[in-house]
Amino acid sequence: MEVISLGAGVQSTTLFLMAGHGEIGPKPAFAVFADTGWEPKKVYRHLNWLRTKADEFGIPIIETQKSNxxxxxxxxxxxxxxxxxxxxxxxxxxxxxxxxxxxxxxxRQCTKEYKIEQIVREIRHQLGYRPRQRVKEQVTEWIGISADEIQRIKPSRVPWITHRWPLVELGMSRGGCYSWLQRHGYPIPPKSSxxxxxxxxxxxxxxxxxxxxxxxxxxxxxxxxxxxxxxxxxxxxxxxxxxxxxxxxxxxxxxxxxxxxxxxxxxxxxxx
Known part of the structure; x- marks a missing residue:
């Protein structure tokens, strides 16, 4: 299973849209947005716009949240x-x-508890597993890190999840993401944080x-x-x-x- 970790910022938005255009494959089963409940309103507006593209591409966006x-x-x-x-x-x-x-x-513990753990929990749920039940499938999680932020790359700590960084594979920088979005007439996303x-x-x-x-x-x-x-x-x-x-x-x-x-x-x- 291929899954996108969707932060709704510039890089993960570009990653999601490129997958929808068939420029990166195989086609993901879904994208997961882990909501901390404390993003600016413009991020949530952008996420709502992405949902319209999700329907068009056939790549559902699933939201998950620990709490606010x-x-x-x-x-x-x-x-x-x-x-x-x-x-x-x-x-x-x-x-x-x-x-x-x-x-x-x-x-720092917030990223782990409000983002990483919630995404893993939701993937388990989508696979049909109960808490603490052993996962038998192997999942590839796409993460929107660009080539100019390669120092952020970290391997997965979950044995049944493998991280993948398609933008790095393509040598695509954050500036390259802006260019791709502009060429396709898409809005520039706000920074998601x-x-x-x-x-x-x-x-x-x-x-x-x-x-x-x-x-x-x-x-x-x-x-x-x-x-x-x-x-x-x-x-x-x-x-x-x-x-x-x-x-x-x-x-x-x-x-x-x-x-x-x-x-x-x-x-x-x-x-x-």
Whole structure:
């Protein structure tokens, strides 16, 4: 079975559409979108457009979700504040300003729990297996990593799933994906990532502030809320400067000094 891991960003959208055009084969049985519940509205609008193409191509898009990562985070904050207790939630890679002034980054668990594990669970379900039942089939999972992001490639940790990176096979960069979409008259997808992902570079934060004020307001709100968490020794922030997000100088002239943190994102499941 061939399956597409669909993030609904530029690369995985191109991958999905190329499969629909028959430019990459064999034809996938379906595509899986693991929803964290915290994507910008424009990502969900784009996903709805992709569903119209799914019907045309005969490649169903299946959505799966563990829970809403934002709601889980706010529940953890409320428990810390009101009950002086802690409940577990998957770590988001917040930046931590320690008491000695040093800055560290939290271990990342969100991609694994809200993306990777949910996709595996859904594939098992589509194959007709119950939890903990041994899978006998072999599945090839297509992941939308492009040739210029080859450092994101990771092998599958699930023995019955083999990862495949068709865009890398074709030597196709992110820019090549843009060109392919434009040649075929398709819209350019937004970047698929959680609104409050600390891996946003300054360019993306600035674009959000200018073009998506609703998401920006949401990110600023969460940035202040997370500093109520008492379980950490230092203060946590969404921005690598360890300043409140609405106080960060997002000077356009400085943007090229920062790397896109998504290039270091585990398993290549976000931002594609």
């Amino acid at each position: 990562i934002r709601d889980d985070l706010l529940a953890a904050i409320e428990t810390d504040v009101k009950f002086a207790d802690t409940i577990r939630f998957a770590n988001i890679p917040f930046f931590v300003k320690n008491k000695d002034g040093t800055v560290s980054i939290m271990k 959680c609104i409050g992902c600390p891996f946003h570079d300054d360019r993306l934060w600035l674009e959000m502030k200018r073009d998506d004020p609703e998401s920006w307001k949401e990110a600023v709100f969460i940035d202040y809320e997370i500093r109520k968490l008492k379980r950490f020794r230092g203060q946590v922030f969404l921005h690598r400067s360890c300043l409140p997000l609405d106080q960060v100088d997002l000077n356009e002239n400085q943007l090229d000094l920062f790397d896109d943190g998504f290039l270091n994102e585990c398993e290549g499941m976000c931002g594609v």
